[in-house]
Amino acid sequence: MDAAAALERLREISSQVRAAVIFERGGKIVGSTLGDEGRAKRVAAEAEALLDDAEKRRSGATGGAEFAQLDVALRDGSVFVVRDGKRLIVATTAPEPTVGLVFYDLKSTLRELETKPKPAPRKRAPAKSKARTTRAKKPDAKS
Amino acid sequence: MRSRNVLTGVLLGAGSVAGTLVFRRRLARRQERVDVYFGDGSMVSLAKPGEAEPLLRRARQILDLAG
Numbered sequence: 001m002d003a004a005a006a007l008e009r010l011r012e013i014s015s016q017v018r019a020a021v022i023f024e025r026g027g028k029i030v031g032s033t034l035g036d037e038g039r040a041k042r043v044a045a046e047a048e049a050l051l052d053d054a055e056k057r058r059s060g061a062t063g064g065a066e067f068a069q070l071d072v073a074l075r076d077g078s079v080f081v082v083r084d085g086k087r088l089i090v091a092t093t094a095p096e097p098t099v100g101l102v103f104y105d106l107k108s109t110l111r112e113l114e115t116k117p118k119p120a121p122r123k124r125a126p127a128k129s130k131a132r133t134t135r136a137k138k139p140d141a142k143s
Numbered sequence: 144m145r146s147r148n149v150l151t152g153v154l155l156g157a158g159s160v161a162g163t164l165v166f167r168r169r170l171a172r173r174q175e176r177v178d179v180y181f182g183d184g185s186m187v188s189l190a191k192p193g194e195a196e197p198l199l200r201r202a203r204q205i206l207d208l209a210g
Contacts, residue, residue, distance in 0.1 A: 019209035034209065043208045050201040054179045057187050057194075065181035072177045072202035079202040092209040099178075 001112045003031025009112065010091075014105040016098065018077070020091040022113065023047070030087060030113070047081050047090035069103055078102075084110035175199055 001009075003022050010017060011033065022030040023044035032040035054070050069082040073096075080091045080102055089106050176190040177198045189195040 021209075039208055043205055046201050046205045046208065050198055050205070053198050053201065054177065054187075057179060057189065058181060065183035065185060068180045068182045070177065070179040072175075072198060074175050074199065074202055074206060076203075077206050079205050090205065092206055 003113060006109050006112045007031050007033050010105060010109045013108075014102065016093045016102055017105065018092045018094065019043075020089055020106070020109075021047070022087060022089045022110070024086055024088070043090060047079075047088065050079070051081055051088070069107075071099055071103070080106055082106040082110065085114070087113065177202070 007020055010020060019033050021032040021034065021040045021043045024030060025048060027041060027044060029040050029044055034040045051067060055067050067083055072079040075095065077095050078093045078097050082089050082103060084107060087110050089110055091106055093102055174190060176188060177195050179187045
């Protein structure tokens with residue numbers, strides 16, 4: 001599934017998500033619900049910086065475990081960042097969302113992106129028309 | 144008459160306790176915080192203004208940009 005289709009599906013299944021950007025570390029934008037590419041890039045850059053700040057907090061507390069996901073609850077809404085492999089998704093929601101559900105939807109979106117679309121069924125070659133074997137009319141015994 | 148007053152007092156007291164609990168729970172929910180989850184299942188929650196502030200600032204910026 002491509003990024004646009006995955007984000008479209010996210011919007012369909014999750015009414016809580018307002019905007020989302022799929023990106024890779026280093027600033028590569030994979031897909032976005034924001035119309036403006038520049039805005040999407042800035043959102044991804046801020047999300048990456050947020051992630052870097054969050055990862056600094058893990059030292060001591062969690063050893064060397066990799067970052068999986070985060071949510072920031074603010075008065076005006078919430079910000080979520082979820083990682084799956086090399087891809088990340090950052091999403092914004094209204095205040096007090098159902099956190100578990102949003103995480104699940106974002107993770108599903110990233111996983112759907114990984115799945116390759118099924119190849120279109122190959123068209124069948126038109127059946128070879130059998131050479132008609134018409135029996136030669138038997139000479140009528142009577143005639 | 145006296146038992147009625149006692150009952151009123153008890154009801155008022157119970158009501159105010161319940162109201163305080165609901166208010167505090169709502170206030171706690173509205174508190175700005177950052178929850179970070181790691182691959183091994185551990186989680187770090189940052190709610191103190193000092194430690195959470197840089198992350199909260201970035202998140203506010205994301206909310207503004209995303210509209």
